[in-house]
Amino acid sequence: MVSPILELTNINKSFGHVHANKNINLTINKGTIHGIIGENGAGKSTLMSIVFGLYQANSGTIKVNGKKINLRSPKDSIINGIGMVHQHFMLVENFTVLENIILGFEGELVFGKNLEKAKKDLKDLCDTYKLNIDLNSTISDLSVGFRQRVEILKSLYRGAEILILDEPTGVLTPQEVDELFKILRSLKAEGKTIVLITHKLIEIMDLTSEVSVMRQGEMVGHTKTENTNKEQLAEMMVGRSVLLRLDKSEVKAGEVLFSVKNLTVKDDLDVTRVKNVDLEIRSGEILGLAGVTGNGQTELLEALSGIRKVESGEIYLEGKKVSDSQNFLDPRELKDKGLAHVPEDRQRMGLVTDFKAYENLIFGYHDQQPFSKSSVLNHRDIISHSKKIMEEYDVRPQSPNLITSNFSGGNQQKIILSRELNENPKVLLVGQPTRGVDIGAIEFIHQRLIDMRDRGAAILLVSVELDEVLSLSDRIVVMFDGKIVGEKDNKNVTDRELGLLMAGVV
Amino acid sequence: MAPVDKSKVPWWVSNLIVPLVNLTLALLVSGLFIFIAGENPYEAVRLIIYGSFGYIEGFAYTLYYTTNFVFTGLAFAVAFHCRLFNIGGEGQAYIGGLGVFLVAINFSFLPVPIVWLLSIVGAVVFGAAWAFIPAYLQATRGSHVVITTIMFNFIAASLMVFLLVDVIRDTAQMGPHTVALPKEQWFPSFKDFAGLFGIKIRYSPLNISFLLAIAASVFVWFLVWKTRWGYEMRAVGHNTQAAIYAGISPYKNVIIAMCISGGLAGLLGVNEILGVHHKIVAGFPAGYGFTGIAVALMGRNHPIGIFPAAFLFGILYQGGSEVTFDMPNITRYMFVAVQGVIILFSGALENLFRPQIESFFVNRLNIKASA
Numbered sequence: 080m081v082s083p084i085l086e087l088t089n090i091n092k093s094f095g096h097v098h099a100n101k102n103i104n105l106t107i108n109k110g111t112i113h114g115i116i117g118e119n120g121a122g123k124s125t126l127m128s129i130v131f132g133l134y135q136a137n138s139g140t141i142k143v144n145g146k147k148i149n150l151r152s153p154k155d156s157i158i159n160g161i162g163m164v165h166q167h168f169m170l171v172e173n174f175t176v177l178e179n180i181i182l183g184f185e186g187e188l189v190f191g192k193n194l195e196k197a198k199k200d201l202k203d204l205c206d207t208y209k210l211n212i213d214l215n216s217t218i219s220d221l222s223v224g225f226r227q228r229v230e231i232l233k234s235l236y237r238g239a240e241i242l243i244l245d246e247p248t249g250v251l252t253p254q255e256v257d258e259l260f261k262i263l264r265s266l267k268a269e270g271k272t273i274v275l276i277t278h279k280l281i282e283i284m285d286l287t288s289e290v291s292v293m294r295q296g297e298m299v300g301h302t303k304t305e306n307t308n309k310e311q312l313a314e315m316m317v318g319r320s321v322l323l324r325l326d327k328s329e330v331k332a333g334e335v336l337f338s339v340k341n342l343t344v345k346d347d348l349d350v351t352r353v354k355n356v357d358l359e360i361r362s363g364e365i366l367g368l369a370g371v372t373g374n375g376q377t378e379l380l381e382a383l384s385g386i387r388k389v390e391s392g393e394i395y396l397e398g399k400k401v402s403d404s405q406n407f408l409d410p411r412e413l414k415d416k417g418l419a420h421v422p423e424d425r426q427r428m429g430l431v432t433d434f435k436a437y438e439n440l441i442f443g444y445h446d447q448q449p450f451s452k453s454s455v456l457n458h459r460d461i462i463s464h465s466k467k468i469m470e471e472y473d474v475r476p477q478s479p480n481l482i483t484s485n486f487s488g489g490n491q492q493k494i495i496l497s498r499e500l501n502e503n504p505k506v507l508l509v510g511q512p513t514r515g516v517d518i519g520a521i522e523f524i525h526q527r528l529i530d531m532r533d534r535g536a537a538i539l540l541v542s543v544e545l546d547e548v549l550s551l552s553d554r555i556v557v558m559f560d561g562k563i564v565g566e567k568d569n570k571n572v573t574d575r576e577l578g579l580l581m582a583g584v585v
Numbered sequence: 586m587a588p589v590d591k592s593k594v595p596w597w598v599s600n601l602i603v604p605l606v607n608l609t610l611a612l613l614v615s616g617l618f619i620f621i622a623g624e625n626p627y628e629a630v631r632l633i634i635y636g637s638f639g640y641i642e643g644f645a646y647t648l649y650y651t652t653n654f655v656f657t658g659l660a661f662a663v664a665f666h667c668r669l670f671n672i673g674g675e676g677q678a679y680i681g682g683l684g685v686f687l688v689a690i691n692f693s694f695l696p697v698p699i700v701w702l703l704s705i706v707g708a709v710v711f712g713a714a715w716a717f718i719p720a721y722l723q724a725t726r727g728s729h730v731v732i733t734t735i736m737f738n739f740i741a742a743s744l745m746v747f748l749l750v751d752v753i754r755d756t757a758q759m760g761p762h763t764v765a766l767p768k769e770q771w772f773p774s775f776k777d778f779a780g781l782f783g784i785k786i787r788y789s790p791l792n793i794s795f796l797l798a799i800a801a802s803v804f805v806w807f808l809v810w811k812t813r814w815g816y817e818m819r820a821v822g823h824n825t826q827a828a829i830y831a832g833i834s835p836y837k838n839v840i841i842a843m844c845i846s847g848g849l850a851g852l853l854g855v856n857e858i859l860g861v862h863h864k865i866v867a868g869f870p871a872g873y874g875f876t877g878i879a880v881a882l883m884g885r886n887h888p889i890g891i892f893p894a895a896f897l898f899g900i901l902y903q904g905g906s907e908v909t910f911d912m913p914n915i916t917r918y919m920f921v922a923v924q925g926v927i928i929l930f931s932g933a934l935e936n937l938f939r940p941q942i943e944s945f946f947v948n949r950l951n952i953k954a955s956a
Contacts, residue, residue: 386829414832454813455812
């Protein structure tokens with residue numbers, strides 16, 4: 080018997096210019112896995128944050144089990160049986176699993192009876208759902224996949240009947256994804272309700288029984304998953320049909336433009352994160368670097384772009400040595416030599432989000448003509464340049480004076496990309512170019528990268544999205560634990576092979 | 586209540602109405618203090634207004650205080666755009682004054698306008714030098730400027746006392762101060778100008794440094810928003826990681842921002858030495874450096890806001906002294922408390938009524954728009 084457990088009626092929510100949720104209606108049935116897909120900026124995370132009590136809706140009603148409820152904070156949601164596993168885990172690293180789970184719910188001043196009961200309850204939960212977690216292990220010792228399970232366990236312990244997962248597979252290896260899906264299925268079998276927010280169509284098809292599609296703040300459709308397919312869902316998301324496969328010409332690789340020899344890099348805590356890496360990128364090719372987050376890609380990119388010091392080894396640009404452990408060029412000098420860098424984390428590194436759009440569009444090039452003459456910024460030229468480039472890259476809204484944080488993630492990414500590609504670099508380092516970016520923009524960004532390649536640029540693409548690496552790259556290398564563990568030609572490789580390499584199994 | 590759509594709030598609501606409401610509240614609370622102290626608040630307000638606007642010398646005093654607050658307010662604001670809390674304005678102003686005096690006394694053979702120009706340079710260089718040490722320590726060692734600048738205030742005070750007692754004291758006098766500068770070097774005062782037009786007024790400390798304060802405000806606006814340096818400073822202040830990515834050196838910018846900040850604070854020495862005392866008097870910065878922090882915060886670190894905020898504090902200083910003169914129950918410290926209340930309402934409690942006020946106006950405007 081199908082009964083709705085969660086009903087949203089006419090939910091509205093605005094931030095600044097953005098009407099993030101417009102008259103959203105959504106019904107989620109008990110004991111189902113319900114997928115919510117949509118482009119980034121479509122408003123899915125906002126909607127779920129409203130359900131979890133992180134934001135308050137401007138209008139609309141929320142019913143749980145037919146009863147109208149008022150959610151003012153996550154605490155209200157927890158009381159009503161709603162739990163959420165965020166994209167970024169909310170765990171105290173140096174606490175044990177047990178300590179993390181009872182945090183805020185200790186219930187007594189001196190641990191005693193309650194703690195024992197909690198332990199027992201948690202053990203039972205672990206057994207029921209085959210979570211396989213050791214309650215006494217410290218979070219910092221656990222892999223990402225296990226940390227996610229701790230988050231799930233935490234929600235269950237707090238009595239969640241509805242579990243919301245926000246892009247849960249973004250940080251997992253393919254094998255970990257399989258494990259997660261098993262857990263989700265067993266949760267469903269025990270009668271829990273799961274809401275899965277994702278932009279990966281394949282997960283929707285695999286896992287869900289019903290799916291809702293959001294576009295530009297509106298709910299554009301609900302359907303049973305068995306009655307639809309990937310192409311149809313993609314079309315609903317962007318409002319037009321999209322090419323999931325890229326049209327790409329044969330690779331015409333030329334001379335080596337960028338190479339790395341025996342490179343070793345340490346992170347801020349003096350831990351060696353990149354170990355004796357060799358790379359060669361030729362003119363006119365895209366080299367894909369696959370790997371699970373945290374296996375040294377970040378440090379590698381930072382070293383290559385001049386942000387991080389090289390511990391040992393050498394970096395060559397057009398055959399000339401630009402960095403070793405003694406001498407290295409800073410990011411600006413590398414830019415002058417034709418190396419552009421789209422950083423992995425746009426808000427932490429690629430942009431000053433408090434700046435106006437036009438200020439970010441010249442960021443890193445602000446000391447060049449015509450943007451500045453004898454240290455005075457030339458506003459008229461900067462604004463006209465910004466307008467031109469925003470039109471060319473379809474940055475929306477096209478207002479150079481808008482503060483950057485008011486743009487959606489995809490448009491922020493376009494701001495960075497337009498800035499870096501506009502200079503026609505010889506070598507382009509790209510980190511996670513489409514992380515958190517909607518499908519329409521992904522297509523656009525991918526096409527731009529291909530254009531760059533066809534014009535003879537050497538591109539290094541670092542991405543955790545296997546699909547992206549597979550569809551863009553000409554050659555693929557896999558990084559695991561700081562080392563390059565394999566190199567494959569894109570023509571004869573399967574995602575399973577890459578997945579095993581990424582997991583360090585082979 | 587739901588947060589307001591910021592883009593729909595007219596600029597005059599957030600930048601004029603909200604500060605005015607906060608200020609009014611602060612004055613109401615201050616009135617309560619005065620009432621409790623056994624005096625009539627209305628009478629106190631009348632005295633403040635009379636004292637600061639009512640007669641020409643009083644108004645000149647108000648503008649003289651304003652001058653000092655503009656310098657120290659701008660000083661704090663420049664560093665703040667690089668996310669540095671320079672609370673060492675007091676010490677930087679003190680040392681800046683030393684620079685003014687040393688230049689003026691040693692170059693007295695040069696034509697007076699050149700001496701003035703060099704003295705201003707001296708103030709900036711000395712003030713900047715005093716800010717440079719904490720800046721360098723922050724940039725290379727990560728020693729927090731809040732700690733170091735406040736310690737440097739004490740060091741500056743001790744150093745100046747030592748100099749004024751043992752090194753540069755006017756040996757013909759008992760007090761800890763230097764000899765006076767030659768009279769022709771003194772800045773023309775407001776009294777002199779009034780005299781030119783045949784208006785006779787009594788003494789007031791207002792002098793042409795006021796014009797320097799206006800020039801400094803324009804300079805800061807231009808520097809922060811129109812130059813590459815300001816751009817880089819703000820980039821470092823808002824997102825250091827991104828600045829490094831863009832090839833902007835946080836190290837260099839921390840030092841530049843602090844030195845410009847210290848230089849601006851040093852300009853207070855120009856007003857005090859060339860314009861008022863004509864010699865170094867122990868303790869001449871008299872807390873202006875600290876009040877400048879409040880001025881900058883109230884003025885939202887923008888010259889257009891700092892100027893009126895400095896003027897407001899000028900009114901309070903001048904009007905306040907009028908009140909303490911006429912009302913025996915109100916002491917000088919009472920007005921320090923009033924300042925404190927204003928800082929509290931326009932700084933710490935700034936967002937207390939902002940959402941309500943903004944949504945009130947947004948709703949009113951929407952009704953009007955749809956009607």
